[in-house]
């Protein structure tokens with residue numbers, strides 16, 4: 027396995043907060059920042075200071091928390107935004123402008139060359155003020171690649187420490203992302219960042235493909251929250267880096283707790299079947315699976331729940347088999363005979379088909395009935 031050379035910039039506090047309806051209090055942002063620091067992400071994007079005075083104050087407070095992670099904030103290519111970032115005392119500012127022809131035509135009253143010149147002046151201005159710059163192409167994935175290369179070359183000359191491609195509308199597939207990163211990094215003189223959205227459900231795959239092709243800074247959000255369908259999920263990217271990228275330096279144990287915290291603060295429910303942190307990520311009902319897992323859990327789990335602070339659960343239902351039932355009954359401190367087992371299984375399946383959940387109480391009632399009826 028080739029060990030990947032990457033760092034994480036988590037953008038939960040900025041792009042994550044752009045999820046419609048979401049607004050974190052400063053205390054909530056700081057609690058999330060502490061969890062991100064415990065996990066060991068290298069960069070925390072604390073916010074977008076120009077959004078409001080309160081946002082600016084909070085970015086400054088996060089920059090002053092003495093975290094191990096470096097702090098970052100977002101800035102348009104305008105002096106007032108860059109000044110706000112400088113005032114906040116962050117380590118890194120992401121100076122962005124939208125580079126696709128579509129966005130330039132509809133958003134700016136300038137040509138792309140004029141926008142580039144203006145943005146480069148902001149890169150120089152920030153650099154002169156001692157702040158590291160990530161020079162970012164919003165809409166990078168829908169941009170003429172020769173213009174991207176020119177932008178990044180000139181950004182580097184102006185002092186940018188990183189170049190960044192945003193797949194703003196999540197229009198890429200993993201193969202397209204891989205090829206784009208290979209192409210761009212061929213001539214790039216500073217590290218490349220990727221910021222992937224999930225409009226086609228490819229954000230995590232695109233992020234990992236980008237890393238495999240040579241991207242260095244990977245953008246993530248906890249639970250994959252963010253604009254529209256969200257961003258690449260931190261928990262998914264970190265597990266993929268551990269399992270496929272040879273990277274074991276992140277502390278994955280707080281992931282489940284962090285996910286729950288962000289679920290509560292954002293009000294955005296995590297789907298039960300969400301990878302890594304969903305309620306069902308380590309839940310099993312199928313009899314054939316549980317029978318095998320009782321011998322060896324890795325038969326049906328690629329990574330163990332403890333890795334991410336989760337717990338394995340065996341659920342009873344329509345798909346239960348004898349071995350699973352015997353195991354669950356034993357865990358409840360009871361026993362069951364072969365004959366009882368057949369009858370209880372039949373009851374469980376019938377009840378499940380009637381959409382009844384087989385909770386421990388329901389199971390105990392069935393067991394009692396089995397004994398009374400001497401099945």
Ligand SMILES: CC(=O)SCCNC(=O)CCNC(=O)[C@H](O)C(C)(C)COP(=O)(O)OP(=O)(O)OC[C@H]1O[C@@H](n2cnc3c(N)ncnc32)[C@H](O)[C@@H]1OP(=O)(O)O
Pocket residue numbers: 041044074076077078101102103104122123124133134164194253
């Ligand atoms: C892809 C991304 O996620 S980018 C980040 C998106 N995040 C947000 O928009 C959330 C925060 N936004 C806000 O709070 C507000 O939109 C603000 C404070 C940033 C700006 O508010 P307003 O001044 O009222 O401007 P408004 O939102 O109506 O329009 C955006 C303006 O920024 C300009 N702009 C947008 N991006 C850039 C950029 N990267 N560089 C320079 N100017 C930009 C637009 O051209 C437009 O300018 P105009 O008013 O001269 O036409």
Ligand SMILES: O=C(O)CCC(=O)C(=O)O
Pocket residue numbers: 041100120122162163164165190191192193194221223
């Ligand atoms: O690259 C950045 O720093 C911001 C861009 C962004 O959020 C996006 O395009 O979705």
